[in-house]
Amino acid sequence: MIDIAANWAAVRGRVDEACRQASRDPAEVTVLPVSKTFGPEVIRAALVLGLNRFGENKAQEIRDKSAALAGEAIDWVVIGHLQTNKAKEVARLASEVQSLDRLELAEALERRLQAENRVLDVLVQVKTAREESKHGLDAADLPGFLDRLHAYPRLRVKGLMTLATLSEDAGEVRACFRQLRELRDQCAAEGHVLPRLSMGMSGDFPLAIAEGATEVRIGTAIFGHRSHPAA
Numbered sequence: 543m544i545d546i547a548a549n550w551a552a553v554r555g556r557v558d559e560a561c562r563q564a565s566r567d568p569a570e571v572t573v574l575p576v577s578k579t580f581g582p583e584v585i586r587a588a589l590v591l592g593l594n595r596f597g598e599n600k601a602q603e604i605r606d607k608s609a610a611l612a613g614e615a616i617d618w619v620v621i622g623h624l625q626t627n628k629a630k631e632v633a634r635l636a637s638e639v640q641s642l643d644r645l646e647l648a649e650a651l652e653r654r655l656q657a658e659n660r661v662l663d664v665l666v667q668v669k670t671a672r673e674e675s676k677h678g679l680d681a682a683d684l685p686g687f688l689d690r691l692h693a694y695p696r697l698r699v700k701g702l703m704t705l706a707t708l709s710e711d712a713g714e715v716r717a718c719f720r721q722l723r724e725l726r727d728q729c730a731a732e733g734h735v736l737p738r739l740s741m742g743m744s745g746d747f748p749l750a751i752a753e754g755a756t757e758v759r760i761g762t763a764i765f766g767h768r769s770h771p772a773a
């Protein structure tokens with residue numbers, strides 16, 4: 543049996559320690575618990591701990607879990623690649639999308655948000671890893687993309703998100719996080735204020751915090767290993 547309370551306390555402690563190592567204030571770094579593949583009973587256990595914001599990578603799972611947990615005040619955060627035909631559900635149920643990576647998706651979300659009379663916080667996912675399989679915008683396309691997002695007022699652009707390369711080489715992983723921070727700084731110089739940097743997962747979050755993460759997305763270290771793959 544996984545002890546979510548103990549895991550949560552340990553993760554928060556490690557995040558605080560990583561902040562101290564980086565001479566940062568722990569209050570600057572949020573942990574987003576990633577509950578993908580885990581059922582409503584696991585989320586209930588997390589709610590008891592005061593957690594009420596969860597990362598999910600499939601619209602379908604958000605729909606099922608929010609139905610099972612109707613009545614609970616939960617902020618659902620989309621962190622996975624989102625097909626445009628899922629925009630309706632996301633506009634209705636999610637509070638935030640961290641995987642915005644193309645205008646077609648922005649357009650679809652805006653239209654559905656209008657119908658729902660809602661707004662959504664968004665982070666733009668940028669590709670910093672060299673693997674071909676990773677989703678996200680090419681860094682070179684970011685300034686133009688941000689300019690064009692002004693056309694979608696129901697998307698409130700708050701920052702950037704990335705997944706680092708999968709590597710044993712800490713230097714290589716850290717370079718991905720550094721690239722995202724540098725992009726954020728370049729964008730700021732061009733007038734795009736993007737305060738939030740979502741980067742770092744169970745295996746690499748101390749490096750992300752050292753490079754300026756304001757949010758780390760943690761699944762395994764809180765909820766245990768996922769029994770089925772979360773594509």
Ligand SMILES: *Cc1c(COP(=O)(O)O)cnc(C)c1O
Nearest residue numbers: 576621743744745759760761762
């Ligand atoms: C699953 C996932 C995470 C969490 O990964 P862990 O290694 O389990 O902490 C973070 N970010 C994204 C985008 C994910 O899909």
